[in-house]
Amino acid sequence: QVQLVESGGGLVQPGGSLRLSCAASGSRFSLAAMSWYRQAPGKQRDMVATITTGGSENYADSVKGRFTISRDNAKNTVYLQMNSLKPEDTAVYYCNLRFYTGRTYWGQGTQVTVSS
Numbered sequence: 001q002v003q004l005v006e007s008g009g010g011l012v013q014p015g016g017s018l019r020l021s022c023a024a025s026g027s028r029f030s031l032a033a034m035s036w037y038r039q040a041p042g043k044q045r046d047m048v049a050t051i052t053t054g055g056s057e058n059y060a061d062s063v064k065g066r067f068t069i070s071r072d073n074a075k076n077t078v079y080l081q082m083n084s085l086k087p088e089d090t091a092v093y094y095c096n097l098r099f100y101t102g103r104t105y106w107g108q109g110t111q112v113t114v115s116s
Contacts, residue, residue: 021078034071036093
């Protein structure tokens with residue numbers, strides 16, 4: 001069983017920055033692709049960024065050039081650095097871990113609110 005715990009959310013003004021962290025339990029973190037998703041009220045949950053076991057990154061078009069995903073396998077942690085935040089980035093952000101078998105785990109989510 002894997003548990004994911006997100007942190008780092010909060011209220012920030014437009015143009016500001018936040019860094020989200022997701023710590024995973026267990027010893028197979030390096031074997032999993034890690035992703036961040038977000039879900040705004042009344043909308044579906046969408047992928048924001050993904051980083052593979054090999055370190056390849058993929059981003060939603062809406063966050064390219066502003067967000068950066070990274071991972072520290074020694075700390076079982078994935079990060080999402082969010083810069084130049086916009087009101088439309090407001091959502092609950094979820095951490096996702098996916099093993100090559102397809103087994104998937106979700107964190108509980110952390111709220112990000114961008115507002116003046």
